[in-house]
Amino acid sequence: MIMTLALELHDIQGTVLRNRPMPYFGSYLMFTIHDPDQARELLRRLVPRIASAAAWDNPPEDAWINVVFSHSGLGKMVRDASTIAGFPLEFRQGMAARSGYLGDVGNASPDHWDLPHGGNGFDVGLLVMAGSIELKDEKLSIGHAAVEGLEGVELVARLDVAVPSTLREHFGYADGISRPFIEGQGGDPLPGQDIVKPGEFVLGYENELGVRASLDAPEELWRNGTFIAIRKLRQDVAAFRRFLMDSAPDAMGQELLAAKMMGRWRSGAPLALSPDSDDVKLAKDPLRNNDFRYADDDPDGRHTPAGSHIRRINPRDALRDSLTQTRLHRVMRRGFSYGPELEEGSTEDDGVDRGIVLAIINADPGRQFEFVQAQWINDGDFISQGDRSDPIIGRRDHANDYQYPACPVRKRVGGLKEFTVTRGGEHVFLPGLGGLRWLLDRQ
Ligand code: HEM
Incomplete structure (x- = not known):
């Protein structure tokens, strides 16, 4: 031992x-x-x-x-x-x-x-x-x-x-x-x-x-x-904002869609704990804002969709076998923004380079980062979603729609754009x- x-x-x-x-x-x-x-x-x-x-x-x-x-x-x-x-x-x-x-x-x-x-x-x-x-x-x-x-x-x-x-x-x-x-x-x-x-x-x-x-x-x-x-x-912020505006009728609908794509409200509050509305106090509370699982409370992804960024990239206990399906593919991530912000509210691309530099720490790059990138970000097989990819950072040459459970019927949005594009690695x-x-x- x-x-x-x-x-x-x-x-x-x-x-x-x-x-x-x-x-x-x-x-x-x-x-x-x-x-x-x-x-x-x-x-x-x-x-x-x-x-x-x-x-x-x-x-x-x-x-x-x-x-x-x-x-x-x-x-x-x-x-x-x-x-x-x-x-x-x-x-x-x-x-x-x-x-x-x-x-x-x-x-x-x-x-x-x-x-x-x-x-x-x-x-x-x-x-x-x-x-x-x-x-x-x-x-x-x-x-x-x-x-x-x-x-x-x-x-x-x-x-x-x-x-x-x-x-x-x-x-x-x-x-x-x-x-x-x-x-x-x-x-x-x-x-x-x-x-x-x-x-x-x-x-x-x-x-x-x-x-x-x-x-x-x-x-x-x-x-x-x-x-x-x-x-x-590189992040195409104008395309992301336009997509939200074109896909939801009002500001509240756009925030909900942004949350459904990420698995957290833009404040950081997790859908798992606050599914219907944002909760800024929860977002800021380190003793509560990450304290959730999926298997028992939300097996079908009614709160946090199975295809959302955070549930794909760390399915926690949602997949059947937690050792081989999840614990062998954890990464430690640091993300840092570069480039100036796009003017508030603008939906026109100003041609300026802006985005994120990620430093993803892992002792076994094949089993950790590369697996996550190829299987969880860019494919949907592991959650029975064919070749659908991560709605925020996934590749778009195979599929460009996103769907998640909603009441009374499943919600499906099409026309996802290449919101991010790799510029180095x-x-x-x-x-x-x-x-x-x-x-x-x-x-
Ligand atoms: C433009 C690119 C990206 C953006 C804007 C982004 C943004 C975010 C945000 C806002 C969160 C939620 C906050 C949190 O839980 O800490 C998150 C979580 C996470 N992201 Fe990303 N991310 C990006 C790319 C990536 C990539 C390429 C990876 C790894 C391959 C990654 C791995 C993770 C992980 C592991 C989590 C935590 C999930 C959890 O434990 O629940 N992200 N990301």
């Missing part, structure tokens, strides 16, 4: 556990490594400044820098590619090569991506996150100082993220409410928060299969590390701090 140990928080990079500050200000900096020795020098300068997950619930400052590698970048750092031949296939191939399976086709295909991936220049990335612009600038200046004089490490892209003034994501929903509680993280779970084995999110610990999550590679490199699926999704490796030091020693 495997004993679950407390997580070695001091060795895990902070982003795995730290709560997103609110408001938040962040930057994703992406570099190409031309000279691995200079990349090692960059790491040598940076490692002492990298925030760990220690004191994640009460960090000394609300800002952090973390470091990730694409497969190509990690290959350059370890010198001998065979060292990482035992890393997961999805990471080795890179997300662009997985586009067919992930539904990144048509407008969403890698040909249209504007963010570099591991196949065309992204080797090492710095994630900077902060609770104020001043703190972010402070962290960025640490990054600039670390890279100074290192011409062999070239900045190839920068993407800034920040919370819109509404404190909601661009479609108008409150976000960042539900997340799993990692066994061994410390503290207590909130009501309704699922307790998940640590090996689902950090390598070196027991996972939901009852085995120690590990890779066929040197343990010093992967211990306390994990993978992050990074996705840049990569599976990256987030080493533990020990792993970063190990990389430094590969001379």
Whole structure:
């Protein structure tokens, strides 16, 4: 039997556990490594400044820098590619090569991506996150100082993220409410928060299969590390607003439809607990706003439709076999908006790039993020809905309608548009701090 140990928080990079500050200000900096020795020098300068997950619930400052590698970048750092031949296939191939399976086709295909991936220049990335612009600038200046004089490490892209003034994501929903509680993280779970084995999110610990999550590679490199699926999704806010207006007769009807598509009112209040009207107090109460299940209270999805975003992406107890059908496919997600808000009430596209950057943490990218993206977001078989996809973020080349139980008859809305389109993505490796030091020693 495997004993679950407390997580070695001091060795895990902070982003795995730290709560997103609110408001938040962040930057994703992406570099190409031309000279691995200079990349090692960059790491040598940076490692002492990298925030760990220690004191994640009460960090000394609300800002952090973390470091990730694409497969190509990690290959350059370890010198001998065979060292990482035992890393997961999805990471080795890179997300662009997985586009067919992930539904990144048509407008969403890698040909249209504007963010570099591991196949065309992204080797090492710095994630900077902060609770104020001043703190972010402070962290960025640490990054600039670390890279100074290192011409062999070239900045190839920068993407800034920040919370819109509404404190909601661009479609108008409150976000960042539900997340799993990692066994061994410390503290207590909130009501309704699922307790998940640590090996689902950090390598070196027991996972939901009852085995120690590990890779066929040197343990010093992967211990306390994990993978992050990074996705840049452009949001067509005008199309989303027009769709709601065209599909519902009045403002109340539009809010209900928006809630039926998400599974929560735009305030964040769950339909499971407040099915008929919004409840702002409930939305803001962390002791109540995630405390629900589906199987007993709402088996047919009369409150929270089976096809809604949150019930697809975390069916909780709704599917028959909770281990194989749900617990093996949990993800830990951080979402950050980029780009300015579309003017309030406007239904005209202003051509400005805006959307969300998701950092989806998982120790097994195939079983977790990729499964969720391909099966739960982009298909409907698992809920007997054929090839219908997620009404908010699903692909539209197979089906473009959404239906949910209503009284007296089922409601069906057609004409769903491509509300989101992928504009970049990569599976990256987030080493533990020990792993970063190990990389430094590969001379
Ligand atoms: C434009 C893209 C997206 C938007 C606007 C969006 C928005 C939201 C919102 C508003 C919630 C409800 C708040 C909460 O429960 O915390 C939510 C929940 C969630 N989303 Fe998304 N999301 C997007 C894409 C994705 C993607 C690509 C994934 C993963 C593959 C994902 C995974 C999740 C998960 C796991 C939850 C929590 C569900 C639960 O535990 O009940 N989302 N999302």
